[in-house]
Amino acid sequence: xxxxxxxxxxxxxxxxxxxxxxxxxxxxxxxxxxxxxxxxxxxxxxxxxxxxxxxxxxxxxxxxxxxxxxxxxxxxxxxxxxxxxxxxxxxxxxxxxxxxxxxxxxxxxxxxxxxxxxxxxxxxxxxxxxxxxxxxxxxxxxxxxxxxxxxxxxxxxxxxxxxxxxxxxxxxxxxxxxxxxxxxxxxxxxxxxxxxxxxxxxx
Numbered sequence: 001x002x003x004x005x006x007x008x009x010x011x012x013x014x015x016x017x018x019x020x021x022x023x024x025x026x027x028x029x030x031x032x033x034x035x036x037x038x039x040x041x042x043x044x045x046x047x048x049x050x051x052x053x054x055x056x057x058x059x060x061x062x063x064x065x066x067x068x069x070x071x072x073x074x075x076x077x078x079x080x081x082x083x084x085x086x087x088x089x090x091x092x093x094x095x096x097x098x099x100x101x102x103x104x105x106x107x108x109x110x111x112x113x114x115x116x117x118x119x120x121x122x123x124x125x126x127x128x129x130x131x132x133x134x135x136x137x138x139x140x141x142x143x144x145x146x147x148x149x150x151x152x153x154x155x156x157x158x159x160x161x162x163x164x165x166x167x168x169x170x171x172x173x174x175x176x177x178x179x180x181x182x183x184x185x186x187x188x189x190x191x192x193x194x195x196x197x198x199x200x201x202x203x
Contacts, residue, residue: 014067014076014121023069030111030129031066032081036058043096044082067122075192077118079110108139115146116170194200 034050036059043060050059061081079180086092087104105113111133133139 002065011079011117013122014118017067017074017076018122021069021072023071024123026067026069026122026124027126027128028115028119028124029066029068030121030127031064032061032107032132033064034112036060041096044080044086046083048148049081057131058105058184061107063114065111065114065118067124076122077114079114081107081110105196108136108142110125112139112142125189135201180183 005046010012011034034052036050036053036057039045040057040058040171044057045060046054047058048061049055050057053059063079063081064075065077067076082098082102082104084104086098087102111129115127
């Protein structure tokens with residue numbers, strides 16, 4: 001969904017954040033976040049769960065990656081979610097300029113893709129996010145496999161600095177009314193209000 005120049009810029013951003021803010025107990029935070037959008041021509045726009053509005057409405061969805069350490073926090077990356085309906089509509093893709101190489105990927109797959117690309121540049125001990133991500137058992141399994149792969153490859157970091165998992169993935173900071181039960185393909189269905197500040201490690 002992006003040209004090579006923005007990809008290089010995001011890679012450089014992650015590298016600088018890792019160098020300047022990085023710490024062995026850093027946290028990678030994933031958050032699928034929607035933003036309202038009128039019309040039907042913008043890439044990925046359709047009626048889907050919009051946490052900002054607290055209901056299903058016309059919007060686009062991005063999978064955001066933030067980095068937090070003891071010194072500071074920063075937004076590092078974002079991937080635009082392309083719904084299956086968009087991915088399968090050749091004419092619509094052509095009109096909107098969606099590259100041919102772009103295929104449908106769930107929000108969980110986008111998060112893992114970002115983790116694989118940016119994770120090595122960002123020192124971290126934790127992977128966190130909201131319950132939409134953590135509710136998916138396949139996603140939790142993929143995180144565990146990455147942890148085991150890191151061990152098999154001979155992670156030289158101290159035990160306390162090796163990546164750990166927050167598969168339940170509750171929010172690191174207070175939020176109000178953005179959560180909702182997961183629907184098909186990693187989306188939301190319905191709404192829920194509440195405030196959460198705790199994190200549960202179910203790894």
